[in-house]
């Protein structure tokens with residue numbers, strides 16, 4: 150699992166990587182932007198300068214035209230002045246003729262007044278301007294200054310625009326008229342020309358220009374602007390200026406483009422072009438950047454997926470090598486560990502300790518699956534605690550564990566195994582109930598050749614031996630143990646095959662009435678009809694079969710075959726009153742299932758179950774009691790086998806209400822020599838009699854035995870003195886022979 154720091158570093162790396170991808174594109178964009186802005190700025194500045202120059206030029210031209218027009222007007226006026234100077238005594242008619250002549254010339258002059266001695270006398274055209282006649286400049290407030298200035302300066306004075314007395318607006322150009330006669334100059338008066346403002350403006354092109362124009366004349370104060378044409382606000386719009394100085398008046402013309410500065414400086418095309426250039430530079434880089442980025446994204450994604458896959462694989466790997474319940478490594482892990490052992494260069498020895506819980510099945514049965522799980526988990530944690538840091542504890546199946554440990558000294562392996570067994574002998578609390586589970590262990594370690602192939606098998610054999618020795622202990626694997634165990638294992642495998650091949654058959658040993666010696670029954674005793682070794686007695690295979698858990702199957706098999714033979718004998722007219730079969734403890738518990746017995750066909754009282762006294766009848770489960778009850782209800786007799794050898798309380802045995810007690814042959818055989826054994830048999834007979842229980846004696850080897858047992862009060866005799874166990878065919882011949890000999894059969 151990556152830590153959060155690793156994740157952070159990874160993310161930071163990805164982020165920086167992403168940035169690095171775009172670094173050239175970002176740089177190019179920045180450079181392009183700077184170039185663009187500079188070029189734009191420069192271009193703008195140049196356009197602005199151009200525009201200003203153009204505006205300045207236009208204003209200058211307007212000023213020139215204004216000046217030309219004004220000068221023209223004044224020159225026309227001076228033509229009249231010259232006329233008056235030549236003819237100071239001219240009359241009104243002459244003045245009118247001269248004026249009319251002058252005004253024929255296209256100009257902006259529209260009215261010409263003559264004021265000899267500063268009082269207006271004539272006005273041309275007279276019509277409409279009559280009001281002005283008689284105006285005295287010396288007393289007229291509005292016109293006094295201008296008139297005086299003209300007279301005193303001997304120069305032309307241009308005023309206006311002013312409101313005209315006769316109405317409207319106009320500029321007034323005043324020309325002083327002096328008459329020169331030889332040496333002296335005398336002031337004649339003023340000749341004034343009214344210049345048509347509108348016409349002057351339009352003739353000068355002010356009305357058609359595409360500029361906003363403001364014309365000002367110097368005012369009284371320096372700051373104030375005396376704007377008489379146009380909007381004064383133009384002066385605040387950073388206008389271009391041109392001066393108009395005619396000597397008799399100075400005007401300033403200010404102009405800005407009508408639509409404002411820069412409106413014609415069309416930057417769009419330039420900007421588009423520049424933008425296109427920038428884009429042409431940047432776009433491919435961006436594109437390349439985005440390609441690189443998407444590639445990087447893909448790579449990052451792939452890496453993520455790869456690491457996801459890796460994690461998933463690791464997870465699967467972990468799961469495949471571990472047991473989910475205890476989280477211990479599992480059997481596969483052990484296999485790998487052993488496989489990798491060949492690659493190890495170290496010279497230390499590998500040891501395996503095979504541990505198996507002794508009473509796991511019982512806890513599982515009594516406390517359920519959850520209880521079983523608890524036991525396994527507690528066991529796992531105890532194993533973890535007891536082993537060394539370099540040791541590995543594994544759960545290789547059900548309640549089987551293996552501890553792998555290394556070292557030079559086998560003593561350490563053995564002592565670890567003992568520690569484990571001791572540790573696991575402590576009861577385990579399951580749902581508040583103390584369960585004595587216990588464990589057995591088998592130890593095996595690498596031998597000289599270093600081969601580990603048989604290590605687990607050897608540990609298993611040692612474990613097997615530990616179990617056989619009585620559980621709750623640890624055994625070490627030895628060669629002898631190996632041989633024996635291998636033989637036992639081989640035998641077990643063979644028995645399994647024998648059961649499948651029907652090689653297990655019942656032999657029958659007859660039982661006889663103690664007085665009449667007629668056959669009262671047979672005991673079925675299992676034999677292995679071995680294809681090579683001939684007929685094998687139970688001692689040669691039964692314990693191994695029982696260890697493997699097949700005794701139940703064998704008992705069932707013997708019962709079925711026995712009933713079959715009984716039917717066969719009946720059919721052959723050969724009456725055997727009763728057939729007895731041995732029932733193992735394992736089998737008895739199973740027989741609680743009524744259906745199995747009910748499916749069997751037999752007559753009541755003709756079947757008997759022999760139960761070993763050593764099967765503890767005390768404190769047995771309800772299933773056991775039910776089983777006994779079931780057996781009895783079906784009309785099957787219960788007989789206690791090997792009576793007198795076990796330690797069961799006689800009272801508990803009697804509680805089972807058996808039909809018969811079978812005195813063990815260990816007790817029967819010595820009766821010929823031992824009076825105490827005879828007394829023992831006698832007391833057993835006494836018990837039986839008091840409880841109405843028949844007494845059977847087995848191991849009746851001689852007729853002497855037979856007569857003593859009869860005297861002691863036994864009912865049934867079984868032993869070599871009468872007959873050995875035999876096959877069904879042999880028994881049939883035996884029966885027939887006795888019948889022929891006139892002996893009682895049944």
Ligand code: C2E
Pocket residue numbers: 658673674675686687688691700703704707730731732733790791814847848849850867868869870874
């Ligand atoms: P068991 O039930 O006490 O059976 C009697 C054993 O005593 C038989 O040995 C029999 O052959 C032997 N025997 C009979 N008469 C004499 C005698 O006069 N002298 C001596 N020394 N022995 C005599 P077997 O057949 O080898 O059986 C041994 C034991 O195996 C049986 O003891 C019984 O506990 C067990 N067994 C046999 N067959 C079965 C079976 O089908 N199921 C189960 N669960 N156990 C069986």
Ligand code: CA
Pocket residue numbers: 672731759790
């Ligand atoms: Ca028996």
Ligand code: CA
Pocket residue numbers: 790791811813814847
């Ligand atoms: Ca017996």
